[in-house]
Amino acid sequence: xxxxxxxxxxxxxxxxxxxxxxxxxxxxxxxxxxxxxxxxxxxxxxxxxxxxxxxxxxxxxxxxxxxxxxxxxxxxxxxxxxxxxxxxx
Amino acid sequence: xxxxxxxxxxxxxxxxxxxxxxxxxxxxxxxxxxxxxxxxxxxxxxxxxxxxxxxxxxxxxxxxxxxxxxxxxxxxxxxxxxxxxxxxxxxxxxxxxxxxxxxxxxxxxxxxxxxxxxxxxxxxxxxxxxxxxxxxxxxxxxxxxxxxxx
Numbered sequence: 001x002x003x004x005x006x007x008x009x010x011x012x013x014x015x016x017x018x019x020x021x022x023x024x025x026x027x028x029x030x031x032x033x034x035x036x037x038x039x040x041x042x043x044x045x046x047x048x049x050x051x052x053x054x055x056x057x058x059x060x061x062x063x064x065x066x067x068x069x070x071x072x073x074x075x076x077x078x079x080x081x082x083x084x085x086x087x088x089x
Numbered sequence: 090x091x092x093x094x095x096x097x098x099x100x101x102x103x104x105x106x107x108x109x110x111x112x113x114x115x116x117x118x119x120x121x122x123x124x125x126x127x128x129x130x131x132x133x134x135x136x137x138x139x140x141x142x143x144x145x146x147x148x149x150x151x152x153x154x155x156x157x158x159x160x161x162x163x164x165x166x167x168x169x170x171x172x173x174x175x176x177x178x179x180x181x182x183x184x185x186x187x188x189x190x191x192x193x194x195x196x197x198x199x200x201x202x203x204x205x206x207x208x209x210x211x212x213x214x215x216x217x218x219x220x221x222x223x224x225x226x227x228x229x230x231x232x233x234x235x236x237x238x239x
Contacts, residue, residue: 009142009216010228057233061214065146067234081144085231088141088148088174088215089125089186089206 001026003033003074006081010054014041024074030060031070033080059083090169093152095145098177108189112169117191119198123206125186127179131229135222140178141185144214148174151213155205163204165197172205174215 005020014020014037022036034055041051061081062068074080092111096103105122112120127139152172159165171189179185188205192198209215214234220226
C-alpha cells in the first residue's frame, strides 16, 4: 500500500521534495507512518535526535483537512500531511 | 461576517486598507486593526527576514472555527472579522498578519481581537523560518498542535 506524506515547516528539511512516499502494510495506521518516518530519518540523517523529537511531537492531517489520531487507518494512495509544532502570527 | 485569506508574498502584500474596507459598517461602534510585523531581533539574534510556511486549507479551516467559537465562548454574535496571513518570504517591517474586528462596543472588540490572535497561535498550522545577519536560518521551535496519540 502506498502513502504520500506532505511536508510542512521544519519537516521540509527532511527532503528536497515537498513530500515523501512510503510503502506500508495494509491496515497501517498513523502510528506506523510515524515509525516509518523515524526509520527514514535514522537512515538519512544518522539518528538526528532533534528530528525524531519533532516527529514524535507532530500531528498528522488527512486529505480532507482533519487532524487524525495515531489509530487512524490509512487508505491506499492516501495523501496525508505532517503538522510539526506550530508558531505563526 | 468573516473574510479569511492566505496571501503569498510572491503575488501581493497584506493591505490594511482592505481590512478597513471590509469591517467598515455603521452597524458597529468599535473597531480594532491588529497587525503583526517582522521584527529585527529574536533570541539575541539579528533577524533580516522571515519565511512563513502554512497548510493553507487547515489554516483557513482554523480561522473559521475560531470565528465560530467566538459566538459560543465569548457570546459575541454581531461582528465583522477580517483575517489574512502571509506566506513566503517577508522583509523586516512587512506585515505577516492582519486581524481586523468590528463589534457594537469596545469591550467586545478588544476581547475578540485578543482571542483571535491567541487562538491562531495555538491552532493554526503556520511556521516561521527566521533568517539572520550571519546568513544562517532556523525554523522556530513552535508548540505542538493538539492531537491524540491513542
